Amino acid sequence: MKVIVTERIADEGIEYLVQKGFEVDTKYGLSREELLDVIPEYDAIIVRSVTKVDEELISKASNLKVAGRAGNGIDNIDVNACTGRGIIVVNTPESNIMAAGELAVALAYAIFRNLPRVHIAAKNRDFRRNLFIGNELDRKTAGVIGLGRIGSIVATKLKGSNMRVIAYDPYITDDKFKKFGVEKCETLEELLTQSDLITFHTPKTKETYGMIGEEQLKLCKRGVRIVNAARGGLVNEKALYDSLKEGHVAAAGIDVLDPEPSYDKAPENQSYTNPLLELENVIVTPHLGASTEEANYNVGTEITRLVAGALKGEMVAAVNMPPMNVKDLSDLKPYLDLAEMLGKIYYQAEKETVQKIEIIYSGDLAEMETRVLSLSVLKGFLEPISKDKVNYVNAELMIKNMGILFVESKSSELDKYTNLITVKFHTKKKQQSISGTVFAREEIRIVDFFGYKLDFEPTPYVIAIQNIDKPGIIGRIGTMLGEADINIAAMQWSRNRKGEKAVSFVSVDVEVSNEVLESLKGIDGVLKASMLKF
The missing domain is CATH 3.40.50.720 (NAD(P)-binding Rossmann-like Domain)
Known part of the structure; x- marks a missing residue:
C-alpha cells in the first residue's frame, strides 16, 4: 500500500x-x-x-x-x-501538550522579568538595569483557567516555581484538583480577584469567547499579568489593550491573536495589524505552542x-470511527442514538460538576455487548463541553482525564419495557438519572427525566422546563413561544405529586434563542428552562 x-x-x-x-x-x-x-x-x-x-x-x-x-x-x-x-x-x-504548556510558563517568566525589552535594550547597548526591574513568581498567586491536559501541566510547573496555584474549571472534578495540589475556584470572578498571573488553557467556544472583557479586567488586581497561549479571542483584545495602556494590567504574553495573521508570509508581504503589537509591555509570539523539535x-x-x-485493519484512536465489530450495525444504531442522547442531556440542563457516571442496562440489553453503547453515552456527555473532537475511541480516556469515575452494570429483570438504558449522574450534592428505551427496535423514547416519568420521543430541538405545578403555566408557555414565532411540534408534562414541581419536554421546529429562554424563565412559576439539542 x-x-x-x-x-x-x-x-x-x-x-x-x-x-x-x-x-x-x-x-x-x-x-x-x-x-x-x-x-x-x-x-x-x-x-x-x-x-x-x-x-x-x-x-x-x-x-x-x-x-x-x-x-x-x-x-x-x-x-x-x-x-x-x-x-x-x-x-x-496528545503529542504537543508539553510544548504548549512550557511556552505558557516561558511567557509568564518573560513578562514578570521584562525579558524581551531588556534584550532589545542590551542589543542597543543600553545596560541601565534599573530601568527594567521586574517581579518574582515566588509566592505569587497563579490563576489557571482550564485544568485540562495543558492546564494541569502549567499548574504543576508553576507550583514548582513556589507559586500558589488556583484554577477555575467547572467540568473537572474535585479529585483532579486535589491530584495536582490546586485550589478550586467555584467562579471565574473568584479566580480573577486573587491572581497575580492569569493563564488560559480552555477551548474557544460560544461560552469562552470573550470570557475576559472590560468588566472582568476591572475585577483583577492592579498589576496583574496575563498569558494567553490557548486560543485567540478568550480575552477581548480592545479591553486588554486599554487596560495595558492604563497600567491596570502590567504586562501580557500572547501566543494567539484574534484574528490571527498569516504565519507563512514574509514581513514585506504581511498586511496584518493589531494595536497590541504597539505596546512595549506585551510579548507576542507567532502561535509557537507546538513549535519544538x-x-x-x-x-x-x-x-x-x-x-x-x-x-492494517487495527482499531486505532480515529476521529470518526467507533471501535466495534458488529455484523449488522443497523440493528444497534437505535440504541447507539439513544445512548448518546441520554449522555447529551446532562450539561445542557445542569451545571454542577459530575463526579461519577453510572450506566445500567436492563432487559434484553443485559445480554448484549454494551461497551460501544457506554462509549456512546460518554461521547454524548462530552460533546456539549469539549473542545476536542470526541469519538468512540477517545471518550473514555477523556472522561478519565477529567477525573470522572465511570461504571457499568446490567440487570436482566425489567417489568415495563423489553430494554432500558439508565444513566445516573453523580455530583457532590446529588444524583440525577435519565432513562430511555427503544420500541420495535427503532422508536426511541425518554421515559424518565431526573425522576419524572415520561414517554417522550426526542427531536432535534427540545425545551426542557421545570415549573411549579399550578394552573395556567402551560398556556403562558405556549403563548410566549407563539409570540416568538416558534412552532411547537409536541409537548409532554409530568409531575410526581399535585401542587409540587413538574417538568416538561417541548419539541420545537428551530433552536430557541437565549432571549426566549430568559423570557420563559421569567414566567411566574417557571423554575428552569434549558435548550436541549439532539
Missing part, C-alpha cells in the same frame, strides 16, 4: 512506515493541481496544517483509506466527507503509527 506525505514530519516517522512494508512518497511542496493528479494512487495521506483534504480532493482519492493529520486540529480535513467515503481520520492531540518528533512518529495501524 502507498502513503503520500505532503508536509514535513520527523524522518523517524517515515522510516517507521517503510519498516512496516509501506511504499512512502514524500512530496513536499506539491501544487494543488499536482496533488489532485496523483492522489488516486494512494491508500493514505499524511498532512500537517497547510494541505486541504477537502471534498474536491476526497472525490478524486479513489483508493484513499486513511487521512492523517500530524497535529492536534483537523480544520484542514473534511471529516464528514471522509466519513461518507469510509475514510478513517486520525490525528495526534520534540513536539515535531512526537506528532510525526505518532501519526505514522496510527496510519499504519489503520491501514
